[in-house]
Amino acid sequence: MSALQVLIVDDEPLARARLARQVQALENCELVGEAGDAEVALEQVDRLDPDLVLLDIEMPGDNGLALAHRLSELEYPPALIFCTAHDEFALPAFATAAVGYLLKPVSAEQLTATIARVQRLSKPQRRLVQREEQPQSGRSRIKAVSRRGIELLDVGAIRCFVADSKYVVAHHDGGETILDESLKELEGEFGERFVRVHRNALVAVEYVRGLRRSSTGQYQLQLDGVAVEPQVSRRMLSSVKSMLERELLGEPEA
The missing domain is CATH 3.40.50.2300 (Response regulator)
Incomplete structure (x- = not known):
């Protein structure tokens, strides 16, 4: 523990x-x-x-x-x-x-x-530790409004959602897009595909490449295809490490 x-x-x-x-x-x-x-x-x-x-x-x-x-x-x-x-x-x-x-x-x-x-363990920790493979649900695309008009983002291309001030930013293979939805709403809909790693971040498990410790002692996740590295909270660190062992190393759940 x-x-x-x-x-x-x-x-x-x-x-x-x-x-x-x-x-x-x-x-x-x-x-x-x-x-x-x-x-x-x-x-x-x-x-x-x-x-x-x-x-x-x-x-x-x-x-x-x-x-x-x-x-x-x-x-x-x-x-x-x-x-x-x-x-x-x-x-x-x-x-x-x-x-x-x-x-x-x-x-x-x-x-x-x-x-x-x-x-x-807290509820979000148990959700990470006990997460089972389930058919993915929710929308396949998310609507967003930008200066270019209405965009439809492919959920499968999104690497992470990060809360920034009053907005949530989706980081994807085409860049960044501001959404008019809360992390809580997104987690509720896409909780089988994205996991909470911090109060302000959800990440797509399939794109996680690794976990590194920064010079300031904070842990951050490295994701394929984007430069952003979401921070992992102290509270979630052990659960994220366990999840990585299962997802990246192919170890079975206990």
């Missing part, structure tokens, strides 16, 4: 340091970042894509509950464990789908037991 990527969010440096020591003492966890307020935490979640956030409630600016609600709006939100000195927020905290609510000072035993609940 790959290490759980953990982000700590607490405005008190001493509290962050205590939690950091406890997380670093766990063999199955990796501390990937810390934040002292909600805005920095959102930036860290977007950049680091952690599996788990250890979250305080009372902080300057947006409190932990408000941050939890904002995180819950993400397509694939991280798991949340509240770590707070206030027991009166337990009910509203669990209303955010938190997996745990720990009172400070958090004991190592409590933290270990609560984190154990998170130690299982």
Whole structure:
């Protein structure tokens, strides 16, 4: 099992340091970042894509509950464990789908037991690991509107879909085309052919050539026929590697 990527969010440096020591003492966890307020935490979640956030409630600016609600709006939100000195927020905290609510000072035993609940594959990971060969469904062509007018893109020529700001860009053998559809909609229709590798990317398995690690430590997929290399999130990395072993090396599924 790959290490759980953990982000700590607490405005008190001493509290962050205590939690950091406890997380670093766990063999199955990796501390990937810390934040002292909600805005920095959102930036860290977007950049680091952690599996788990250890979250305080009372902080300057947006409190932990408000941050939890904002995180819950993400397509694939991280798991949340509240770590707070206030027991009166337990009910509203669990209303955010938190997996745990720990009172400070958090004991190592409590933290270990609560984190154990998170130690299982997410839904998108299970979909990658357990994906079975099925007849491909969905449209054979996608309509797109560009400066040249209406285009019909052959789905079989598309290497990946990448979300960019307000749009989704289809990268294909003829270049790039902006679509007026969301990744969620595309994944729902073409989930047998394209797999989610990051919050902002779907890739066509048949065109994956390899996986490389960049100079910044990020993993990216190399695709036949296009220069773009979609980033693989930390959360999805182990599942993508397993998928590559099956698809590229011809190994049977376990």
